[in-house]
Amino acid sequence: MIDAYEDPGEPDRRGGARYLLWLVRCQPGRSLAGAVLGSVWMVLLAATPYLLSRAIDDGLEPGDYPALAGWAAALFAVGAFNAWLSIMRHRTMTRVRMDANFRTVKVIVGQAVRLGAALPRQVGAGEVVTIGVGDVQTISQSLTVVGPGVGAVVAYLVVAAVLLSVSPLIAAVVLLGIPLIVVLVGPLLTRLQGAETEYRNRQGVLTARIADLAGGLRVLNGLGGKGLFADAFHHDSQRLRRQGYRVGAVTSWVQALGIGLPTLFLAVVTWLAARLAAQGSITIGELVSVYGYVAVLVGPVAFWVECGYQISRGLVSARRVVRFLQLEPLADTGTRNAPAEPAVLHDPESGVRIRPGHLTALAAARPADAATVVDRLGRYTPSRATWGDVPLDEIELKQIRQHILVADHEADLFAGSLRDVLGGASFRGAGLHRYAAPPRGATSHNEPADATRQTEAPSEAHLAKAIHTAVADDIVQGLPDNLASAIDPQARNLSGGQRQRIRLARALAADPEVLLAVEPTSALDAHTEARVAQRLQAARKGRTTVVTTTSPLVLDRADTVHYLVDGKVAATGAHRELLDTEPGYRALVARDAEEPVR
Numbered sequence: 001m002i003d004a005y006e007d008p009g010e011p012d013r014r015g016g017a018r019y020l021l022w023l024v025r026c027q028p029g030r031s032l033a034g035a036v037l038g039s040v041w042m043v044l045l046a047a048t049p050y051l052l053s054r055a056i057d058d059g060l061e062p063g064d065y066p067a068l069a070g071w072a073a074a075l076f077a078v079g080a081f082n083a084w085l086s087i088m089r090h091r092t093m094t095r096v097r098m099d100a101n102f103r104t105v106k107v108i109v110g111q112a113v114r115l116g117a118a119l120p121r122q123v124g125a126g127e128v129v130t131i132g133v134g135d136v137q138t139i140s141q142s143l144t145v146v147g148p149g150v151g152a153v154v155a156y157l158v159v160a161a162v163l164l165s166v167s168p169l170i171a172a173v174v175l176l177g178i179p180l181i182v183v184l185v186g187p188l189l190t191r192l193q194g195a196e197t198e199y200r201n202r203q204g205v206l207t208a209r210i211a212d213l214a215g216g217l218r219v220l221n222g223l224g225g226k227g228l229f230a231d232a233f234h235h236d237s238q239r240l241r242r243q244g245y246r247v248g249a250v251t252s253w254v255q256a257l258g259i260g261l262p263t264l265f266l267a268v269v270t271w272l273a274a275r276l277a278a279q280g281s282i283t284i285g286e287l288v289s290v291y292g293y294v295a296v297l298v299g300p301v302a303f304w305v306e307c308g309y310q311i312s313r314g315l316v317s318a319r320r321v322v323r324f325l326q327l328e329p330l331a332d333t334g335t336r337n338a339p340a341e342p343a344v345l346h347d348p349e350s351g352v353r354i355r356p357g358h359l360t361a362l363a364a365a366r367p368a369d370a371a372t373v374v375d376r377l378g379r380y381t382p383s384r385a386t387w388g389d390v391p392l393d394e395i396e397l398k399q400i401r402q403h404i405l406v407a408d409h410e411a412d413l414f415a416g417s418l419r420d421v422l423g424g425a426s427f428r429g430a431g432l433h434r435y436a437a438p439p440r441g442a443t444s445h446n447e448p449a450d451a452t453r454q455t456e457a458p459s460e461a462h463l464a465k466a467i468h469t470a471v472a473d474d475i476v477q478g479l480p481d482n483l484a485s486a487i488d489p490q491a492r493n494l495s496g497g498q499r500q501r502i503r504l505a506r507a508l509a510a511d512p513e514v515l516l517a518v519e520p521t522s523a524l525d526a527h528t529e530a531r532v533a534q535r536l537q538a539a540r541k542g543r544t545t546v547v548t549t550t551s552p553l554v555l556d557r558a559d560t561v562h563y564l565v566d567g568k569v570a571a572t573g574a575h576r577e578l579l580d581t582e583p584g585y586r587a588l589v590a591r592d593a594e595e596p597v598r
Helices: 016-025 028-060 065-122 125-146 148-166 168-223 226-278 284-325 367-377 397-403 418-423 460-469 473-478 496-510 526-539 575-581 583-594
Strands: 345-347 352-354 359-364 404-408 514-518 544-548 560-565 568-573
Touching (some): 016 028, 016 125, 016 284, 028 065, 028 125, 028 284, 065 284, 125 148, 125 284, 148 168, 148 284, 168 226, 226 284, 345 367, 359 583, 367 544, 367 560, 404 496, 418 460, 418 496, 460 473, 460 496, 460 526, 496 526, 560 575, 560 583, 568 583
Parallel strands (some): 359 560, 514 544
Antiparallel strands (some): 560 568
16 A cells, blocks of 8 residues: 555546546556455355255255265355455455555645645635545545456356356346346436536535635624625535435436346346246256356346446546646746846736835735735736846746745644744645745755745744744743644634734745735734834845735835725825825725724
């Protein structure tokens, strides 16, 4: 079974069936063992009727009790051996399924890390969760066909050959009847694929809504939108339930026919064999063996139907995984070097121009407009932005990440000690939001440009300075073990304002040449926000810093403010100058100042 640190290999992305086949090829020995054990196990199940017929014809009917005892002993030995085979088959197939499960998880996680900041732009968090939780399990279950599925085919052929020696008529009925049963179930499996695909898609949408609800419940409450969101969620959940009923209806028919049709077939063959026995064409022992053979075939046929059902669902899930694996990260076509000296960052689409060594603020009525500008300046989306006289798209992406840091106020916080959280450089790559590149001069170890990089931990003095600037001293002092205290995933053991200050401290600890911070104080009360603004201005003096905000406390500390309207620069100047000359800006800032303290 694949090791936790083992390379899962390069998956086949050409389709769902090819991906499933790749999972089998990754463990050829185990898959072959499962097929052999499954085949021998099912063939020996068919040996039971043969041994029983010999005991009747050679021992019971003529009264030869030693022969009867011998056949009975052989029957017991075969049964005991087959029980052991069944255990080994189950163990082997469990390992096959677990390997497929873990291998798929590893390639999905690896792809998520590879996509980095491009991940949330191409697929929703709900889709990733649905793939990781539901589809991975479905894919692993579909590999059952490798063992019992192959064994069912072998057992079918062996039983047909044995029946041919008993009665060609019965053999012909069996050879034609079993495929007919499979054909009758086939259309239902096709319908199941369609229903299952739609169900999985809707499940992904609903999971995304749950994630949004969990992350923004307080905001929805404050805006009065909780009712609207609840109604939309209720509508989507009802649609998912109705689609689940459709999937369940098709599944119930598949499973009912998988048991009912073989049982009906058993009755027909038994009736035919009884007529032949009454006519003297076959012996009583052969009649018993025919019944036993066909009864044994009920198992393989049920396995075929079950495997068809599992493969049908597995293909749906594998296609979803393949679609995810086919996504590509932000293309790195840059070959030029970053400017050797501090230079102007310019975004022609908005008109924003960031002077080096200054604190610049972007104020927009729609925060998304300012965040979009930051995305372009940080090269997280294709644009015509330039750094100095060099287009950002022409600079090697690794160098961009080493010089320019984008710190989102919703960036992921991973579990670990507070010191590890503050010392890490994971702001935007492996998580679903943003990541901060390592400081200038850090080594990359040849990982993908959008992947999380490991850098040397900052010194205690440097870390203390970053904590002080972010006004996070009280957080550290309030925890039981200070910097060694454990932080939960996403820092759930901290308040919203504390999480935001920790994110800012982490960005400051990276000490980037250019810091682009998105709403770094939006969850803070006015007193704390004022202190953060003052300390940030002093700590980043002479370093290029951009903040997106509409807070007058932060705007007043900025050297330059760009007022954005519909994503374009409408006015530029100092905060107090814009208050006097720009009515729209004055209304925006006044509205923010009148909001209740958070």
